[in-house]
Structure formats: structure tokens, C-alpha cells
Amino acid sequence: MSNGATRTRAQDAARTGADRGAPVVEIRGLSKRFDGASRRVLDDVTLSVWPGELVVLLGPNGCGKSTMLRCAVRLLDPTSGSVTVAGSDLAALSGNELRDRRRQVATIFQHGHLVARRSALANVACGGLGRSRGLRVAAGHLPAAELRHGMECLARVRMTHVAARRADSLSGGEAQRVAIARALSQRPQTLMADEPVASLDPEAAESVMELLRDLATRDNLGVLCVLHQPELALRFADRIAGLRAGRIAFDLPANVVGAEAVRALYQDER
Amino acid sequence: MTATREPVAGALQLPGLSPRRARRRVIQVAGALAFAAFVVQGLIVVDARPQDLVTGVTGMADILARSLPPSFATLPDALSAALETFDIALIGTLAALVLALPFSICAAENLTPARPLYIAARGVIAVCRVVPDLVWALLFVTAVGLGPFAGVLAVSVHSIGMLGRLFAERFEDMDMGPVHALTLTGARRMQVFSHAAVPTVLPSLVGIALYRLDENVRSSLVLGFVGAGGIGFQILTAIQLFDYPTVAMLLLVMFVLVMAVERVSAALRRRIL
Ligand SMILES: Nc1ncnc2c1ncn2[C@@H]1O[C@H](COP(=O)(O)OP(=O)(O)O)[C@@H](O)[C@H]1O
Numbered sequence: 001m002s003n004g005a006t007r008t009r010a011q012d013a014a015r016t017g018a019d020r021g022a023p024v025v026e027i028r029g030l031s032k033r034f035d036g037a038s039r040r041v042l043d044d045v046t047l048s049v050w051p052g053e054l055v056v057l058l059g060p061n062g063c064g065k066s067t068m069l070r071c072a073v074r075l076l077d078p079t080s081g082s083v084t085v086a087g088s089d090l091a092a093l094s095g096n097e098l099r100d101r102r103r104q105v106a107t108i109f110q111h112g113h114l115v116a117r118r119s120a121l122a123n124v125a126c127g128g129l130g131r132s133r134g135l136r137v138a139a140g141h142l143p144a145a146e147l148r149h150g151m152e153c154l155a156r157v158r159m160t161h162v163a164a165r166r167a168d169s170l171s172g173g174e175a176q177r178v179a180i181a182r183a184l185s186q187r188p189q190t191l192m193a194d195e196p197v198a199s200l201d202p203e204a205a206e207s208v209m210e211l212l213r214d215l216a217t218r219d220n221l222g223v224l225c226v227l228h229q230p231e232l233a234l235r236f237a238d239r240i241a242g243l244r245a246g247r248i249a250f251d252l253p254a255n256v257v258g259a260e261a262v263r264a265l266y267q268d269e270r
Numbered sequence: 271m272t273a274t275r276e277p278v279a280g281a282l283q284l285p286g287l288s289p290r291r292a293r294r295r296v297i298q299v300a301g302a303l304a305f306a307a308f309v310v311q312g313l314i315v316v317d318a319r320p321q322d323l324v325t326g327v328t329g330m331a332d333i334l335a336r337s338l339p340p341s342f343a344t345l346p347d348a349l350s351a352a353l354e355t356f357d358i359a360l361i362g363t364l365a366a367l368v369l370a371l372p373f374s375i376c377a378a379e380n381l382t383p384a385r386p387l388y389i390a391a392r393g394v395i396a397v398c399r400v401v402p403d404l405v406w407a408l409l410f411v412t413a414v415g416l417g418p419f420a421g422v423l424a425v426s427v428h429s430i431g432m433l434g435r436l437f438a439e440r441f442e443d444m445d446m447g448p449v450h451a452l453t454l455t456g457a458r459r460m461q462v463f464s465h466a467a468v469p470t471v472l473p474s475l476v477g478i479a480l481y482r483l484d485e486n487v488r489s490s491l492v493l494g495f496v497g498a499g500g501i502g503f504q505i506l507t508a509i510q511l512f513d514y515p516t517v518a519m520l521l522l523v524m525f526v527l528v529m530a531v532e533r534v535s536a537a538l539r540r541r542i543l
């Protein structure tokens with residue numbers, strides 16, 4: 001892999017720990033029980049992401065990965081525990097403060113969730129809405145400055161050639177890259193991704209993973225990526241956290257994680 | 271369980287007709303009889319007498335003969351009445367559009383800002399829709415007097431109900447992925463609505479509104495019969511004066527108007543969607 005050298009550096013940083021500064025996202029003691037359910041989907045999950053590292057959350061289907069991510073961006077309210085983003089606890093915020101904090105964390109999903117009838121560029125520029133105020137923007141107008149910045153973000157994911165195309169004419173891989181550009185136009189510190197390559201063909205999956213890797217290494221973003229393919233995790237991550245039945249089974253640098261530990265995640269426990 | 275029961279059932283059943291099939295047959299026959307009874311009571315209640323249609327044919331032929339040729343002298347009047355009918359529909363639909371949009375946002379489960387607003391908006395939409403526009407017209411004719419303005423009010427109040435409901439349904443069916451994605455970027459509620467929801471549903475909202483305009487042209491014709499202006503009112507007056515050539519001219523103009531609006535509205539909808 002071409003980025004092998006920088007990766008090793010990031011891993012070294014992950015191992016030493018002391019000089020990493022503050023994490024961009026700090027999840028502490030997070031538990032989640034859905035209303036009416038007896039079992040906790042998440043049980044005392046603790047996980048932090050530092051700038052410049054790609055952390056993969058790995059685990060079998062139904063182990064609670066999406067729930068954890070949704071709690072982390074407060075699409076769901078955790079039952080207990082805290083999520084600290086840039087120094088403040090998301091669960092304690094609401095309204096404008098919550099919106100401001102959310103801007104620091106960009107989220108991408110299995111599908112791009114682009115607005116189908118708008119151009120790729122307009123979709124990307126929408127990532128900057130949180131910074132804009134005023135009636136014109138509230139009425140659907142996109143400021144020229146955001147469109148310019150959107151173009152830079154498209155360039156960052158090497159997608160400027162689709163800028164004018166309608167979002168619903170893009171392939172899955174193109175849509176996902178455009179969604180990542182929209183995430184970047186938020187100017188976030190953290191990127192969260194829930195199985196971003198699950199519905200892509202192997203080539204597109206490869207290029208999206210390389211892009212996420214590169215965003216951590218070169219743009220110093222903290223990236224937390226949910227995957228259920230151990231092979232991709234081992235190749236691209238700085239650090240892998242294994243989630244098994246709602247508990248963190250291990251949280252180790254990728255080059256230390258053994259095949260045995262990964263296999264244990266996928267053994268049926270119930 | 272089935273293994274022990276089946277031989278017993280087999281011993282009881284008649285050849286060719288199992289108890290289950292027999293029961294289904296009884297239900298079918300009862301259903302057919304009930305339906306027939308329903309139709310018969312309907313025919314009695316509506317006082318259907320097809321023989322009167324046969325004897326009435328001469329009367330209809332007589333009216334037709336007296337209507338021809340249509341009175342071309344009244345064409346200018348007919349055209350201005352047609353314009354009035356169209357304008358009642360146009361202004362009524364536009365006014366309804368402006369009011370139906372906020373009501374439908376409140377009445378869509380996934381967009382409503384608050385539960386009490388949801389219930390209130392649903393209530394308003396239901397009342398506007400369930401009361402027929404003809405009844406609204408009667409009410410507004412008493413309130414603001416005879417003429418096209420009563421028609422505009424009737425059309426718009428009823429259309430708030432029709433548009434409000436269809437818009438709300440469209441909002442509820444919409445793909446929420448982009449809405450959630452933009453919410454997570456830290457965009458404001460109004461920004462999320464105008465940048466994610468509106469572009470997604472706008473073409474179908476415009477299509478629904480164009481279809482409503484088409485419907486409203488037809489309904490504003492009928493509203494004229496209760497005094498709410500337009501070509502319907504002219505037809506009513508001409509019939510009362512036994513001026514059948516004028517009635518014929520008015521019907522001709524009406525036919526052209528309805529067809530034209532229908533065609534144009536359909537063509538526009540095809541281009542948008
Ligand atoms: N809204 C919900 N209500 C109740 N249970 C849920 C809900 N969402 C997820 N779950 C349950 O939580 C568990 C974990 O789901 P999820 O986080 O989606 O798993 P993963 O993303 O790891 O495949 C599953 O057993 C699922 O059925």
C-alpha cells in the first residue's frame with residue numbers, strides 16, 4: 001500500500017498515547033436499553049478517538065455497532081454514560097448548542113442519503129448550512145462561498161467531474177464519495193461512518209476505505225468507522241475495537257490484534 | 271397433533287365436500303344474497319323507473335331542437351363568464367396552496383413541530399375536506415353575497431382540505447435519509463426543510479396542485495348554480511329564461527374550457543414528473 005509509511009507513524013502515535021492531546025470524541029460508560037427491551041444493546045462501552053487516527057469498530061451483525069454510533073451523534077439518547085465532543089457532553093446539550101457541536105462530527109451511512117433531485121455540488125454545499133443564517137438560506141438558497149468550498153471538498157474526494165450531475169444519477173460509489181465531500185464541507189474534526197462500504201462493489205469499497213484512511217492521515221481527522229469485514233479492518237485501521245454483544249471485547253492497535261481475537265467476536269455467544 | 275386428528279376428519283367428511291369447503295360455500299351464497307338485497311333496496315330507494323326514460327326521450331329531443339343552433343351572439347358574454355369561472359378556480363387554488371403548505375407540514379407526522387399543532391392541523395384539514403365545496407359556497411354566498419368572490423372562498427377552503435391531506439401524505443412518504451443527514455450536519459430545522467424536504471417533494475406537490483386546479487375549474491362551474499358566479503350562474507339564468515340557444519352556447523364554451531384546462535394541466539404535470 002502506498003500510504004504504508006504514514007500509517008506506521010499514526011500507529012506509533014496511537015501506541016505512545018502521551019503526546020496525542022485530547023480525543024475528538026470520548027465515549028464513556030455508554031449503555032443503551034431500548035424502551036420495552038429487557039436486554040441492554042450496549043453495555044458500558046468506553047472508546048475514544050484521537051485526531052489523525054482511523055478506528056474501526058468491528059463486530060458481527062446485531063452486536064450494537066449502529067446503536068453505538070447513533071448514540072454517539074445523539075440520534076438516540078443513551079440510557080447511561082456520556083459522549084464528549086470537543087470538550088462538552090452531547091447528552092447535556094439541546095437546540096443551538098447541540099447543533100454547534102454536531103457540526104464538529106460528520107456522519108456518513110451505508111447509503112449516501114443525498115437529496116436526489118439536486119446536483120452533487122449543491123448536496124456537498126449543504127454540509128455548510130450549519131454555518132449560515134438568514135432568510136435566503138432558510139428559503140433554499142446556497143451561498144456562493146459555500147458552493148466554492150463545496151467544490152474544494154469535491155476536489156478532495158476527486159469528484160469534481162460529477163459536480164453538476166444530479167445526485168440520483170450517481171453510482172453507489174460516486175454517491176458515497178460525494179456524501180463524504182458533504183461531510184468534509186462541515187469542516188468537522190471527526191468523521192463517523194456506519195458500514196460505509198457495505199453496499200458497494202469491491203473496487204468502490206476499496207477506494208472509499210482508502211479515502212477514509214487518507215482523511216485521517218493527511219487531514220488529521222479522527223475517523224470512527226463501523227465495519228463488519230475483519231479483512232478491511234485489519235488492512236486500513238490504526239486501531240480496532242471489537243464489539244461483541246454490546247461490550248467492548250478488545251481495543252488494540254491494528255497490528256497487535258490477532259486473528260484469534262477477531263474470530264472470537266464472530267463466535268455465536270447466545 | 272395433525273397425525274391423530276386427520277383420520278377422524280376423513281371419516282366424517284362427505285365424498286367431494288369437506289366440512290371446510292361446505293362452510294365456505296354457505297358463506298359465498300349468503301354473501302351473494304346479501305349483495306343482491308343491497309342492490310334491490312338501492313333500486314327501490316332511488317325510485318328507478320327506466321320506462322320514464324323512454325317516454326322522456328321526446329321531451330329531450332324537443333329541448334335539443336330548440337337549442338340549435340347555439341346563439342353565437344352571446345359568445346362574448348359566454349367567454350367572459352368562462353374567464354370568471356377559470357379565475358375563481360385559479361385564485362381559489364392559489365390561496366389554498368399558500369395556506370395548505372403550512373397546514374400540511376404540521377399535519378405530517380415526520381415534520382410536525384409539535385403534537386398539539388399536528389392534531390389541530392389534522393382537524394382543520396379534515397373539516398375543510400369533508401364539507402363539500404357546494405356547501406361552503408352556500409355558506410359564503412350568505413356571508414359575502416352572490417358573485418365570484420363567494421366561489422373563490424368556497425373553492426379555496428375546500429382545497430385547503432384536499433391539498434393539505436395530499437401534501438401531508440406526500441411528506442410522510444418521503445425518503446427521510448437526506449433529512450436526517452442534513453440534521454446531523456447541524457443545519458437548522460427550516461434549512462433542513464427547504465434544502466432536503468422541499469427539493470425531494472416539490473415536483474409532486476406542483477403536480478398535485480395542477481391537478482387540483484383542473485378539478486377546481488369543474489367544481490367552480492357547479493358552484494355557479496348556487497349563485498357563486500361564473501359560467502354556471504349564466505347557465506342557470508338562461509335555463510330559467512328558457513333561452514336554450516344561449517344555454518347551448520354556454521355549454522359549448524364550458525366544454526372547451528374544461529377540456530383545455532385538463533389537457534394543459536396534464537401536459538404540465540407530465541413535464542414536471
Ligand atoms: N430502535 C430499536 N428498537 C429496539 N431494538 C433495536 C432498535 N434498533 C436496534 N435494535 C436492536 O439492537 C441490536 C443491535 O442493533 P444494531 O446496533 O443495529 O446492530 P449492528 O449495527 O451491529 O448490526 C439488535 O438486536 C437490534 O434488534
Ligand SMILES: [Mg+2]
Nearest residue numbers: 065066067195
Ligand atoms: Mg448496523
